[in-house]
Amino acid sequence: MDTTVPQPTFYIFKCEQSSPPNMPKPSCVNDDTAELFSHMAQTLMQKGIMGPVQPIQTSCLGRCQLGPVMMVEPGHYMYVKLTKEKIDKIIDEHIIGKKPVVEYLIDPEFWGEPVEL
Ligand code: FES
Numbered sequence: 001m002d003t004t005v006p007q008p009t010f011y012i013f014k015c016e017q018s019s020p021p022n023m024p025k026p027s028c029v030n031d032d033t034a035e036l037f038s039h040m041a042q043t044l045m046q047k048g049i050m051g052p053v054q055p056i057q058t059s060c061l062g063r064c065q066l067g068p069v070m071m072v073e074p075g076h077y078m079y080v081k082l083t084k085e086k087i088d089k090i091i092d093e094h095i096i097g098k099k100p101v102v103e104y105l106i107d108p109e110f111w112g113e114p115v116e117l
Contacts, residue, residue, distance in 0.1 A: 008054040010095055014040070014070040017060040027060070028067035036068055039084045043091055053095055063110060078106040 014037050018029035029036075037055065044050040063069050066080035072090070077100050079090060086104050094100045105111075 006052070009052040010054070011073040012040070012053065012055045012070055013058045013061065013073065014055055015059070015061045015067060016057045017064075026064050026067060028064065028069060033068045033082075036082060036084060036087065037070075040087045040091070043088060047091065047096070049091075049095065063106065066106060066110065069106075072100075075100070078111055079104050080106045 015028040016037060017027045019025060019027035037057075041050070041055060044053050044055070061069055061071060061078075063078065063080060068082040069078060069080050070082060071078045072094060077094070079086065079101070081104075086101075090101050090104060
């Protein structure tokens with residue numbers, strides 16, 4: 001019997017930063033988007049893939065103007081301007097189907113190659 005605990009297949013880093021009122025900069029969580037990631041968690045649980053898919057709450061991921069955002073790993077797939085419908089499609093096509101939803105990914109103009117350290 002194999003008793004090894006498997007690694008997660010995917011991590012989903014979800015920006016749950018909210019700004020105080022009157023901040024000039026937008027943030028990913030506001031009244032309109034507050035339910036977004038609980039919807040994602042419920043959907044992952046309903047589909048029985050919570051665990052192999054590990055959602056991680058983060059603060060700002062640096063793309064606030066394009067929020068709400070989340071990044072799927074492996075692969076640095078940054079999804080932007082999220083809605084519940086987009087999250088459903090990302091779960092079905094990227095997480096389960098293993099095909100990233102290209103039309104929801106960040107524009108390469110805002111997601112250049114990483115800085116060489
Ligand atoms: S507040 Fe979400 S990316 Fe900055």
